[in-house]
Amino acid sequence: MLRTFGAPHRYVQGPGAIVQLGELAASLGARQPLIIIDESIQDLLLPQVMQGLGKLADTAHCVDFSGECTRAEVERLARMAAQCGADLIVGVGGGKTIDSAKGVRIQCKLPLFIVPSIASNDSPTSRLVVLYTPDHAVDEVLRMPTNPDLVLVDTDILVKAPERFYISGVGDALSKKFEAAQCIASGKDNFYDGQATLLAQSVSGLCYDTVREHAERGLEAVRRRQVNDDFERTVEATILLSGLAFENAGLSIAHSLTRGLSAIPGPASALHGEQVAFGLLVQLLLEGRSSSFMNDLLSFYGRIGLPKTLTDLGLQGDPAAAAQLIAKITWERAPYIKAFTYPLDQERLAAAVLDAHQSNY
Ligand SMILES: [Zn+2]
Missing domain, CATH: 1.20.1090.10 (Dehydroquinate synthase-like - alpha domain)
Structure with missing residues (x-):
């Protein structure tokens, strides 16, 4: 009988925490992060994410996620990560955006940062990935080899969510x-x-x-x-x-x-x-x-x-x-x-x- 325990490598929480994003990415040696962001919050949050990235914002790429977290969508995002030479995935948004970023992490074997925009469930810290069919039914549950490298929770952002x-x-x-x-x-x-x-x-x-x-x-x-x-x-x-x-x-x-x-x-x-x-x-x-x-x-x-x-x-x-x-x-x-x-x-x-x-x- 073996006992096991897993967790994200780092957890950072507080008002304005997003300003740490660039420093934490640089500490992993990242030069070209790929930001996967929920389309519905892009106008609101992308400027803050870019500001938080500091110098890394100049070399960061951004792709918006919309719709469903399907296998096809994860494959599309993974192709984009490969095309732009990303060395870090940053998932910004709610549950399905986070799960899509986790799916890309499995396919591309890159480090993963999670920046939740809402505190509605328990998924940001976990290594589970829930994929859906195009008609929104649960398709399969995958597991990343490890939990996210960072979960960054900016409470100034979360407190303004519905x-x-x-x-x-x-x-x-x-x-x-x-x-x-x-x-x-x-x-x-x-x-x-x-x-x-x-x-x-x-x-x-x-x-x-x-x-x-x-x-x-x-x-x-x-x-x-x-x-x-x-x-x-x-x-x-x-x-x-x-x-x-x-x-x-x-x-x-x-x-x-x-x-x-x-x-x-x-x-x-x-x-x-x-x-x-x-x-x-x-x-x-x-x-x-x-x-x-x-x-x-x-x-x-x-x-x-x-x-x-x-x-x-x-x-x-x-x-x-x-x-x-x-x-x-x-x-x-x-x-x-x-x-x-x-x-x-x-x-x-x-x-x-x-x-x-x-x-x-
Ligand atoms: Zn739950």
Whole structure:
């Protein structure tokens, strides 16, 4: 039995952090970075990225990413990286831009910097790459040989992003403590095909405690579009701790349910962290948590604005039929659905989805 732990080589967070970009790139010997940037934020962020690169801006190339993170799109970007002689990939944007940059890193074997523009999920620090089909279904999940060389989080940028992204990141972070506990107790491997270290277990607990303590006051910072200490703490939890926790301690029911929820009209359009937040309620129900525990968590959901029901996630059809379909697809497709301490079956999962929707705790 081997224990393994992985992480990005460097993590830098704070207001104005982007000014360090050029110095950190130069420290790796980079001369010609390729910036892969989300088209929708290019006008807003590209000038800051170029300024942050300093002298390297003169030799940097930029390519905009639009649409879907498909194998074909990754191949197109990798060809461009080769054509311009890039020696460093810098992915700037949301989840799909980041994953495209990771895909290019696999193909071109170049160092990778990640600069997230939103704090909506746990992907920036990880080495996982989710590829989609052209019609937006999950196609395959690849793994980079190592985690990113740098994750640079400029909180002045993140605090100005729409609050729904911040809230979604909180939803994604909340589940990690409970998923880690189930994965470890059932003896399943983490995403490095090994067992969790003590550090990974500790990180998953710290992630939950940090979000519960700071996320609400951090939301006030987002509404004022001005960083405060609670915002800083929450972002560290939703990007760094949340990413380290899932990759090193493993996942369970809450994340499994994103497979089923992503396939149902309505919930499919919800953000990843919103789906995970509802998935966590289903998991906790299956764990048999007390009503006082659930009421405390649900009141936090209410205050922060996380979904408590399938209707909150956008479902318009019959909840009972939706619960059956969500459970069926999750059961068939989620690789870690069995990372749970007692044997489940599809019927029991469907019943728990419906009970969570109806708040039968
Ligand atoms: Zn997640």
